[in-house]
Structures are given as structure tokens and as C-alpha cells.
Amino acid sequence: MLEVTDLRVKYDTIRVIHGVSLNVREGELVALIGANGAGKSTILKTLSGLLKPESGEILFNGQPIGGLACHKIVQQGIVQVPEGRQIFSKMTIKENLRLGAFLEVSRKRWEQNLERVFTLFPILKERYHQVAGTMSGGEQQMLAIGRALLSNPRLLLLDEPSMGLSPLMTEQVFDVLRTLKQEGITMLLVEQNAYDALEISDRTYILETGTITLEGDSRRLINDPGVKQAYLGGV
Template identity: 70%
Template sequence: MLKIENLCVKYDSIRVVHNVSLDINDGEIVAMIGANGAGKSTILKTISGLLKAESGKITMDSEDITRVDSHVIVQRGIIQVPEGRQIFTKMTIEENLKLGAFLQKDKEKVERNFERVLTLFPILKERLKQTAGTLSGGEQQMLAIGRALMGAPRLLLLDEPSMGLSPLMTQNVFDVLRQLKKDGITMLLVEQNAYDALEISDRTYILETGVVKITGWSRELIEDPGIKKAYLGGEYDA
């Protein structure tokens, strides 16, 4: 589905992503983990067209999208749930959700997606006319994911979906991601909660200072003593 080859990205004159290559197959959840500043969010923004690559290549279904504008990226079915949710706090839940479908032309499909989102997030269904800024952090994250789903994504990019959430709400969010995988949605997940990311994903890329240091099947990585010590605090039993 998506392939990245030798991607380099700069902020001003500083290169923050160095020759990163990764691929995502249809139906997979692929995780990227690493410390702050590892380049994870930068890679997502570059896939989305919000940042431009210095060099390298990004393809979707073998079509080069490296320098395609962000709204065209969305039309291709690549939709991002941004770090910090970035919902429209003064608008209602319903208005936020409907904005997620602004590029969709098929009204019946939009309505089906709307009902699907409300089935996934019944708490949003109960509060459609409520102002989004009055929601809790976890509820706002659900709204951000729901808004992205309104765009009918083929590839869902998730940037730190558990950031700032309670353990219970984090579990709720990851339960939703499991359901989305069952529904056939492909995902690229950036997450500092390394254990949960490894536990839910099929494959994982571990980044350090803009470089892919380790990659492999998540189940194998989560059982590796070296990975446990370096990235999971050595406290988890798989």
C-alpha cells in the first residue's frame, strides 16, 4: 500500500529524518516508536503533505505522492489524526464530524460513515449538539478519530492517540483501534506508549534521532529482553 524509500526531511537547515525506509501493507497496523525528537511526527506530516521531503520517495499503490499537496493526499485516502487532537472546540460534535467529510461527494456514503462513527463512539451520539471544547481529553480524542473516519480513510495515520489520557481512556482508544483493524482499516501508529503500540501492531519500526534503528514483527520485539530493557522499562511480561 504505502512505501517510503530513503526519506530525508529538514526543519529549516536541520535534518531531522535521515534516510528512513518503511512499508505498510494493506490491513496492517504498523507502529513507530521512539523518544521525543526521534522524527516520528515529522514522518507522518511528510506523508500527509504538510511537510516537504528534502529527498527520498513516498508511494501509495505504486504512485509517487512525495510532493503532492495535502488535500490531494486526503483524496487518496490518507488521513491523519493529529497530535493534540486539534478539534474545533467552539463547534459542536456533529459539526466537527461533518467537517471530516468535506471532500466526500457521495452523500449516502457520508451518512453511512456518520452512523458508523456513532456506533463506534456512542458517547458522541449522546452529545451531538454539545460544544466540542466541553468534552474530556479522552472524548476529544474519540472525536478526532471519528472526524478522520468520516473521510473514509484507506490509511489512517495516528499521532500519539494516548497522549494525556488516563489508563482507562487509553484502553478505550486502543480497543477502538482493534475494532478498526477488524474492519479492514490500515494504520500507521506513532505512540510513546511503547508497550501498547507493540501489543496492538503487526510490525514496528523503532526510531532514534531520525534513523530507523530496529524493525521487526511486534510480537517478537515485545518478547526480546533487549527491547524490553531499552524501550519498555524491562517491566512487562509478554
Template identity: 55%
Template sequence: MLKIENIDVYYDKIHAIKNVSFEVRAGEVVSLIGANGAGKTTILKTISKLMEPTHGVILFDDQPLSKLAPHQMVYLGMAHVPEGRRVFAKMTVEENLYMGAYIRKDKTHIEKDLERVFEYFPRLKERTSQPAGTLSGGEQQMLAIGRALMSKPKLLLMDEPSMGLAPLLVQEIFNIIQEIKKSGTTILLVEQNANQALQIADRAYVLETGKITMSGNAKELLNDESIKKAYLGG
């Protein structure tokens, strides 16, 4: 579904992403793990066209993305849940969710998908009329995920969904990610919580200072001694 081939990305003169290649197959959860500053967020921004690679190719369903604008990614079937949630603070929960469906015309199915989001996140249904800026951090994360799902994406890019959340909420968010996968949505997950990410992923890539240093089956990486020492506190 998604192929990244030999991309290089710069911030001014800083070489942030160095000849990175990987793929995400339909139906998978693929995790990108690595320390803070490794380049994980930069890769997601490059995939969703918020940044441009200086070299390399990104293919989505075999279509090169080089000439497309960020808003066109949604039309192709890609949605990005950004780091820091980025909800529309002055709009209500319900308005935020409908904003996620702005490209869609199928009103009946939009309502069904809204109900599905509320099934995933019952707390959002209790707060439909509440301004998003007044929600807790965990509730804003739920809203950001729900808003992305309202575009009915084939591929969901998720950037640090557990950041700043209490342990119980972290587990809840990861349980929902598994439910989203079961519904048929492919997920590329960027996450500092390597333990949780590897537990729910099919495959994973380890990013260090802009380079992929390891890749493989997520369960095998979870039991790898070097991964345990570097990322799992083992």
C-alpha cells in the same frame, strides 16, 4: 500500500529524519515507536505533505506524492489524526464529524458512517450538539479519530492517540483501533506507549534520533530485551 524510500527531512539546518525507509502493507497496523523527539511526528507530517523531504520518495498505492498538496491526500484515501487532536473547538461534535466527510457526495453512506462512528464512540452520540472545545481530552481524541474515519480512508495515520489520557481511556482507544483495523482500514500508528502499540500492531519500526534502528514482527519486538529496557520499563 505505502512505501517510504530513503527520505531525509530537515528543520532549517537540523537533520531530523535520516535516510528512513519502511513500508505499510494493506490491512496492517504498523507502529512507529521511539522516544520523544525521535522524529515520529515529523515522518507522519512528511507522509501527509505537511512537510517536504529534501531527498527520497514516498509512494501511496504506487503513486509518488512529490507534486501533491496536503488536501489532495484525503482524495487519495489518506487521513491524518494529528498529535494534540486539533478539533474545531467552536463547532459541535456533529459539525466536526461532517467536516471529515467534506469531500464525499454519497449522502446515504455518510449517514451510515456517522452511525458507525457513534457505535465506536457512544459518548460522541450523547454530545452531538456540544461544542468540541468543551469536551474532555479523551472525548476530543475520540472525535479526532471519528472525524478522520468520516473521510472513509484506506490509510489512517495516527499520531500519539494515547497522549495525556487516563489508563482506562488509553485501553478504550486501543481497543477501537483494533476494531478499525478489523473493518479493513490500514493504520500507521505513531505512539510513545510502546507496550500498547506493540500489542496491537502487526509490525513495528523503532526510531532513534531520526533513524530506524530496529524493525520486525511486533510481538517479537515486544519480547526483545533491548526494547524492554529502552521502552517498556523492563
């Protein structure tokens, strides 16, 4: 579904992604883990079109999408839940969700999607007319995911959905991701929280300073002594 080959990205003159290749197949949940500053968010931003690749190829269902404008990439069905949630804090929950469905043309599908989001996140229904900035961090994360689901994503990019959340909230967010996975939504998950990411995902890529150093089946990696040492606190 998504095929990235030899991607390089730089900020001004400093290259931060040095030839990354990865792929995501239909229905898969793929995790991309690594330390702070490894370039995980940069990769997602490039996939969404917020950043332009320096070189390399990004294919989505066989079509090149590297360097396309952001709104064209969203039209193709690649939708991102950005780092730090990035909700529209001065607007209501309702308006945030409407903006998630900005490109939606079918009123019926909007209503169906909205029902589905309300089932996943009942809190959003309760707070529908409230200003989004007044919600807690965890609720805002629910809103950010709900908003993304309203745009009929074919591939969901999640940038550290557990960042800054309490352990309880983190658990809830990962439960939602499990539900979405069961529904067959294809996801690429960026996480610093390596253990949860490895546990939930089918396959994992480990990124170190802009290069993929390890990739493979998540169940295998979770038991790998080297991975344990470096990312799981050496247990």
C-alpha cells in the same frame, strides 16, 4: 500500500529525518515507536503533506505522493488523526464530523459512515450539537478518530492517540483501534506508549533520532531483551 524509501526531512537547516525507509501493507497495523524528539510526528506530517520532504520517495499504491499538497493527499485516502487531537474546538461535534467528511460527495455514504462512528463512539451522538471544546480529552480523541473515519480513509495515520489520556481512556482508544483493525482498516500508529503499540500492531519500526534502528514482527520485538531494556522499562 505505502512505501517510503530513504526519506529525509528538515526544518529550515536542521535535518531531523535521516533516510527513513518503511512500508505498510494493505490491512496491516504498523507501529512506529521511539522517544520524544525521535522524529515520529515529523514522518507523519510529511506523509500528510504538512511538511515537504527534502529527498526520498513516498509511494502510495504505486503513485508518488511526496511533496503533494495536503488536500490532494487526503483525496487519495491518507487521513491523519493528529497529535494533540486538533479538533475544531469552537465548532460543534456535528460540524467537526462534517468537516471530516469535507470531501465526501455521497450523502448516503456520509450517513452510513456517521452511523458507524456513532456505534463506535456513542458519546458523539449524545453530544452531537455541543461545542467540541467542552469535551474531555478522551472524548476529544474519540471525536478526532471519528472525524478521520468519515473521510473514508484507506490508510489511517494516528499520531499518539493515547497522549495525555488516563489509563482507562488509553485502554478505550486501543480497544477502538483493535475494532478498526478487525474491520480491515490499514493503520500506521505512532506511539510513545511502546508496550501498547507493540501489543496491538503486526509490525513495528523503532525510530531513534531520525533513523530506523530496529524493525520487525511486533511479537518478536516485544520479547527482545534489547527492546525490553530500552522501551519497556527493562522488565
